[in-house]
Amino acid sequence: MPTPQTPGENADDRADRGAEDIGRVVLDARDISRALTRISHEILERNKGPQDLVLLGIPTRGVGLARRVADRIAATEGVEVPVGALDVTFYRDDLRQQPTRGPQPTQVPPGGIDGRTVVLVDDVLYSGRTVRAALDAMNDLGRPEVVRLAVLVDRGHRQLPIRADHVGKNLPSARSERVMVRLEEVDGHDEVRIAGSLTGPDGTEQWR
Amino acid sequence: MTRRHLLSVDDVDAEEIAAVFATAAEMHDVQRRQVKKLPALRGRTVINLFFEDSTRTRSSFEIAGKWLSADTVNITGKGSSASKGESLRDTVQTVAAMGVDALVMRHGASGAALQVSQWVDASVINAGDGTHEHPSQALLDAYTLQRRMGPLEGRHVVLVGDLTHSRVFRSNVKCLTKLGAEVTVVAPPTLMPSGVDTWSREAGFATSYDLDEVLPKADAVMMLRVQRERMAGGYFPSAREYTVGYGLTRDRLDVLGPDVPICHPGPMNRGLEIAADAADAAQSLVLDQVSAGVAVRMAILYHLLAGEDL
Numbered sequence: 001m002p003t004p005q006t007p008g009e010n011a012d013d014r015a016d017r018g019a020e021d022i023g024r025v026v027l028d029a030r031d032i033s034r035a036l037t038r039i040s041h042e043i044l045e046r047n048k049g050p051q052d053l054v055l056l057g058i059p060t061r062g063v064g065l066a067r068r069v070a071d072r073i074a075a076t077e078g079v080e081v082p083v084g085a086l087d088v089t090f091y092r093d094d095l096r097q098q099p100t101r102g103p104q105p106t107q108v109p110p111g112g113i114d115g116r117t118v119v120l121v122d123d124v125l126y127s128g129r130t131v132r133a134a135l136d137a138m139n140d141l142g143r144p145e146v147v148r149l150a151v152l153v154d155r156g157h158r159q160l161p162i163r164a165d166h167v168g169k170n171l172p173s174a175r176s177e178r179v180m181v182r183l184e185e186v187d188g189h190d191e192v193r194i195a196g197s198l199t200g201p202d203g204t205e206q207w208r
Numbered sequence: 209m210t211r212r213h214l215l216s217v218d219d220v221d222a223e224e225i226a227a228v229f230a231t232a233a234e235m236h237d238v239q240r241r242q243v244k245k246l247p248a249l250r251g252r253t254v255i256n257l258f259f260e261d262s263t264r265t266r267s268s269f270e271i272a273g274k275w276l277s278a279d280t281v282n283i284t285g286k287g288s289s290a291s292k293g294e295s296l297r298d299t300v301q302t303v304a305a306m307g308v309d310a311l312v313m314r315h316g317a318s319g320a321a322l323q324v325s326q327w328v329d330a331s332v333i334n335a336g337d338g339t340h341e342h343p344s345q346a347l348l349d350a351y352t353l354q355r356r357m358g359p360l361e362g363r364h365v366v367l368v369g370d371l372t373h374s375r376v377f378r379s380n381v382k383c384l385t386k387l388g389a390e391v392t393v394v395a396p397p398t399l400m401p402s403g404v405d406t407w408s409r410e411a412g413f414a415t416s417y418d419l420d421e422v423l424p425k426a427d428a429v430m431m432l433r434v435q436r437e438r439m440a441g442g443y444f445p446s447a448r449e450y451t452v453g454y455g456l457t458r459d460r461l462d463v464l465g466p467d468v469p470i471c472h473p474g475p476m477n478r479g480l481e482i483a484a485d486a487a488d489a490a491q492s493l494v495l496d497q498v499s500a501g502v503a504v505r506m507a508i509l510y511h512l513l514a515g516e517d518l
Contacts, residue, residue, distance in 0.1 A: 087234070089248075090246040090247060090248040090276075090510075091246075091247055091248075095248060095514050095515070096514075096515070098515065099515045100510070100511050100514050100515035101514075101515075102227050102230055102231055103230075103231055103234040104234075105233075105234065105237075106234065106237065136247070140241065140243040140245060140246075141241065141243070
């Protein structure tokens with residue numbers, strides 16, 4: 001049997017390991033905090049309050065972000081909004097192009113998602129394929145009234161007709177660049193970095 | 209072109225077992241959903257080729273494949289061309305020529321799955337070969353125990369029964385010792401396989417003829433089926449005598465206490481190796497094993513078939 005990769009790890013995560021200080025910081029901890037506060041308010045404004053909201057984070061980092069948004073909503077509205085996790089591994093369209101990936105937990109809040117306003121939360125919006133997979137995965141879990149999308153960073157280069165409703169920061173990037181989101185819950189500190197790639201003399205990719 | 213197989217517990221290391229269990233835990237949640245379907249193996253074809261009888265292994269592999277959106281087909285020895293005298297090689301090559309991705313196979317001859325894996329260009333999963341191995345059963349047994357007891361490292365698991373004819377015993381010993389469990393196997397001398405002393409010394413497990421001496425020290429008990437169909441008789445004087453010496457009776461259940469989990473791979477001979485009181489006790493994991501069977505087999509199929517085309 002093949003050795004599966006770390007659950008939920010994607011190519012970006014692998015490249016991240018051992019690459020602490022490459023590139024430059026585009027959002028620091030306070031920027032991230034302010035962006036999440038704004039997103040929380042936007043979600044409430046758009047929904048005209050916290051009723052029927054369900055926040056579903058896409059593992060790994062989307063789950064932490066969803067919890068933080070829920071905390072902010074609780075602070076302003078005094079209402080605990082249900083938070084869950086929606087793993088999309090089994091629904092990815094590139095399963096066959098990669099070594100086997102282990103799944104991460106999917107947790108649907110006890111009230112379910114039928115008839116609710118679901119806000120999907122992820123760290124980076126790029127090709128849009130993860131969001132497509134998330135929409136498919138949600139289809140097997142229930143039928144929300146409305147689905148919205150909140151992301152910390154939108155770096156462009158969409159490959160599918162998908163856009164975010166709430167964006168922390170629009171970050172114009174080249175395809176060759178790499179955007180790395182680090183969160184306290186997962187990585188021990190909060191920041192968003194962008195790094196350009198170089199091809200090293202041995203033909204392998206290197207990051208500056 | 210290399211294909212990945214699961215022919216023996218030797219094919220997986222502790223890290224891979226942990227990964228399969230982590231996936232199985234997610235699959236277990238899918239079992240509780242209204243829509244029990246994942247698209248992960250869409251377009252893959254899995255054939256269950258069973259030359260020996262089976263209820264749970266075959267149906268759980270079939271359900272596992274279906275819930276992962278693979279197309280599954282069942283072929284049994286009886287009612288196939290094998291009963292018209294077709295050789296095993298011709299049968300599997302015919303099946304493989306239809307374009308299958310995985311062959312789940314049970315056969316009465318030890319080593320049959322390994323042999324078949326050299327003939328066909330598909331992943332072969334051994335669902336029992338003679339008295340050799342039954343790796344998916346061992347994985348689901350360990351998964352079930354781990355869900356109930358937590359990590360098996362250092363825990364004492366006792367396997368009791370017809371060891372000579374048991375592929376479940378062979379796979380389970382390998383799997384449990386890989387996970388760090390202390391294993392003791394118990395059987396009457398006539399059902400203790402020859403050469404077990406050498407193997408137990410190398411693999412680090414204990415053997416015993418005395419169930420009553422071992423039972424009080426058990427953290428978990430696995431009862432194995434007395435395989436009447438593989439016995440020409442003469443292994444023990446009477447069923448009654450077997451039960452007295454090696455059955456999990458009402459009295460032995462009291463010795464065990466209410467917290468020690470009891471497993472049985474099924475089908476059970478109630479009243480022979482396991483009393484109804486024990487089979488239906490709250491600590492009995494028999495039905496948990498069956499539902500875990502689907503989740504673990506989904507995880508096995510997923511890990512073997514979902515990744516890149518080789």
